[in-house]
Amino acid sequence: MQAHSRLPHRARLLLLALPSVVLLSVALALNARGESPVDPATVEVGHPTGHLHDHADQTWPPQPRGLRNVVPLSNPGNAERVTELRRRARAERERIALARPEVRQALGKRYNRPDVVESGAKDGTGAATSRLLYFSYANNTTVEVTLDNNQVRGVRRIRATDYQPDVTDEEITAAEVIARAYFEARNTERVSALKAYGILAYLPEGTGFYPTRVIYLSFHAAADAPPEFAAWVDLTSQRVLRIREERS
Amino acid sequence: MSAAGRFRAGVLAAALGTVLSPLATAAPVTWQAWTFDYQVTNTEGLKITNVTFQGRTLLSSLSFPVMRVFYDANACGPFVDRLGGTLSPIPWANNSTLAQREFTLGGKQWYEIGIRDEIGNYDIYQVYYLSADGTIDAHIYSKGLQCVVNHVHYPNWRIDVDLDGATNDQILRDTGSGFTAMATEFNAAADSAPNHAWRVRDTTTGLQIDVLPGFADFSIPDGSTTLPIAGYANHSVFGRLFRASENRGWTFGPNTQVPYNNGENIDSKDVVLWYEGYLPHSAAEGAGLWHSTGVRLISNLVPPPPPDADGDGVPDATDNCTLVVNASQLDTNGDGYGNLCDADLNNNGVVDSQDGALLKAAFGSALFPDRDLNGNGVVDSQDGALLKSRFGQPPGPSGVAP
DSSP, X not given: OOOOTTOOHHHHHHHHHHHHHHHHHHHHHTSOOTTSOOOTTTSOOOOOSSOOOOOTTOOXXXXXXXXXXXXXXXXXXXXXXXXXXXXXXXXXXXHHHHTSHHHHHHHOSOXXXXXEEEOOOTTSTTTTEEEEEEEETTTTEEEEEEEEXXXXXXXXXXXXXXXXXXXXXXXXXXXXXXXXXXXXXXTOGGGGGSEEEEEEOOOSSTTOOXXXXXXXXXXXXXXXSOEEEEEEEETTTTEEEEEXXXXX | OOHHHHHHHHHHHHHHHOSSSOSSOOEEEEETTEEEEEEEETTTEEEEEEEEETTEEEEEEEEEEEEEEEEGXXXXXXXXXXXXXXXXXXXXXXXXXXXXXXXXXXXXXEEEEEEEEEETTEEEEEEEEEETTSXXXXXXXXXXXXSSSOEEEEEEEEEEEOTTSSSSEEEEEEOSSSEEEOOBOEEEEGGGSGGGOEEEEETTTOOEEEEEEOOSSTTOOSSSOOSOHHHHTTOEEEEEEOOGGGOSOOOSOTTOOSOXXXXXXXXXXXXXXXXXXXXXXXXXXXXXXOEEEXXXXXXXXXXXXXXXXXXSSSOGGGOXXXXXXXXXXXXXXXXXXXXXXXXXXXXXXXXXXXXXXXHHHTTTOSSOGGGOTTOSSSOXXXXXXXXXXXXXXXXXXXXXXX
């Protein structure tokens, strides 16, 4: 498979740099570890034995083997209500943010649903402060909106390479549409029978954030089946950067 | 109020208080000697807060900010798994997205609270198990393949320890000849402490929790021997001074290990312990094979005695007659019901006239131990009286019968 011929220049440079990054990782792995914690960014990973479980007769998610006297306390209705409360709280904050012209200007015409980060002191004094983190495809930048007591206190643009919020379900769907069209145009019919799974793509060096908004998609016959195809989709440029057919 | 009732009340309280404010949702839980609140946030996954045991504060919070994933030769990824977004239903929890239940395992009672999140092809169950005697097992189960290459997950737990309050806590490392306090913020391989032992202790009150690797398989062993050393070797521990500005989940990429190490003094302060686990997954094992790892926290509070309804010294969970005093636990037919509460001689599920006939046929004989209900060596009138007192009832109740 070939990388897309209309790949953005910066992305092409990153792909060219990947082999040297791998070599650097291997070289760093030769360093003695001492008392420093393992840093996966610099150490080649290993796969120790003695880790396998006996999964016979197990369900998913797993349940402790031999448990007895189970008293269920879950209540799906309550969980749904909690989910709805979260959705409403998020929507209210988005409404407050988007009412401000400086926020709309920073976001441009194309942006995602925001990630929300809350922080504060353990006594709860910071609970009224939160940050909405959008990704603006139009401006190819992360936009941070700080809310304090439901008032916009600040709007900041963050370079995409410095930070990007987590991927949303809508972004995965959008990336899937682009990828399927790409595969279809190349008569890769097998993909149409596969289910797509999406996750935010990262780079193995630096901060790890791509210079654009890139979603990694893997295509599987079933959830527990290995991937058969993979695609890196750039939502900023609305293009497929790269695809790969997996070999099991 | 039952545990289920308390749960419902908690959610109601959360509903009333969360319309505009926190995106996170919270609800109080009281179970055995534990009290805690819980939240599901998109920055720290399932988080338990204000955790007390026997009325003593242990933790301000315990959360799961991130799981970083690295594939060999960066064939795909790396990735950052942050839990708590769109949750998935849990089939054995009535398809709720939040599993809550209590159970008995190995004679010990546990409370379980967990969420399931699917990120890419990863299917992840993040869970806390709390035991009635003061242990918390924070655990993660993961399966799925983003590409067909060996990879390792590095799950991270953030443990904001507040023993008897936020101040005067210190992190200690086992040196092999005792525990030594860590003076400043640090990053360390977990196995730099012999016996895998790290500890957080309040210097004023002596309240402490031991921090150990979690269980390897999912039988939740009742001992400190947990993960195989080969797997534990790549775990890491990080000590930090609490800062509100650092209390905001994971806002980094995959290549950042736990940040915020400024070399600040952490001796007898408000401290935060991060614990990074190690979860390798070989591609040859396939996407469906799950793996798990975790961290175990054990308080030094004397655990309350286990429930023993009949006061015979045998805890209910292992008592074959939970409401009848039978310290000997005599059970001659081995059906899980002690003889003293098992007048169901034909095992049809109820004590009836057929059982009376069987007992009468053996009267005066020592050849029918199953019918010798009081175990005095002979079937006699005392056994007849016992059978009569149980007439129309099932055997038991028993804590060990199938």
